[in-house]
Amino acid sequence: MPGKWKRWGWSVILLCVLYVLYTAYSIAAFAKVNELFRTDAAIVLGAAVIENEPSPVLTERMNHAIWLYDNGYVKKIIVTGGMGDGDSLSEAEVSKRYAMRHGVREEDVFLEGKSKITEQNLQNAYTISREKQISTVTIVSDPLHMKRALRMAEDLGMDAYSSPTQTSAYRSWRTKLPFLLREVFFYFGYQVQA
Structure with a gap:
């Protein structure tokens, strides 16, 4: 009997390891999905700011959203992210300023400046999109963040598409x-919580 339980325990461990590996593979594979469809708006998921300027991660996300805007893939940009400890501006405010410095019209940028985590970024951005009659959105973030972000967006009921940054700050396997x-x-x- 003890041998049977031991085999059963090892089987469970093996299944868990395989599931973790499969999930990691699916996240990495989804990172390459870039759905360049014309949508009403890009939702840029928040990232840190440094001295009221976008961090390298946020810069790359904003650069991609601006590229989508400049090339006619999106008409508006919803920037997200609240204020971090010690910051005087929210991630969204810093992102909006960056977008405007790079030629995006002020009336084309909507601000969501209260969220702290990805799920809140998307929930609050979805509220804005409904208020502004935005029906289709392109989610912009780092490639490895996209699978979870798209799953959340779909669970919220968004008509959402994936367009990860093409120049992520996370370039080497070390990062x-x-x-x-x-x-x-x-x-x-x-x-687990969904």
Whole structure:
């Protein structure tokens, strides 16, 4: 009997490991999905700011959203993200200023400046999109963040498409691997609570 339980325990561990590996693979594979459809707006998921300027991660997200706007893929940009500890401006305010410095018209940028996490970014941006009669959206974030973000957007009822940054600040496996492991952890967490 003890041998049977031991085999059963190892089987469960093996299944868990395989599931983690499959999830990591699916996140990495989805990172390459870039749906360049014309939508009403881009939703840029928040990231840190440094001395009232976008961090390298946020800069790349904004650059991609601005490229989508300049090339006619989106008509508006919804910037998201609240205020971090020690900051005097929210991530969204910094993003809006950056967009306007790069030629985006002020009336084409909508601000969501209260959220702290991805799910809040999307929930609050969805509220704005409904208020502004925006029906289709393109989600912009780092490639490894896209699977979880799109799953959340779809669960909220958004008509959403994936367009990850093409020049992510996470370029080497040394920076990508911790991001991937973090995303696997958060993806599991979201699945459990969803």
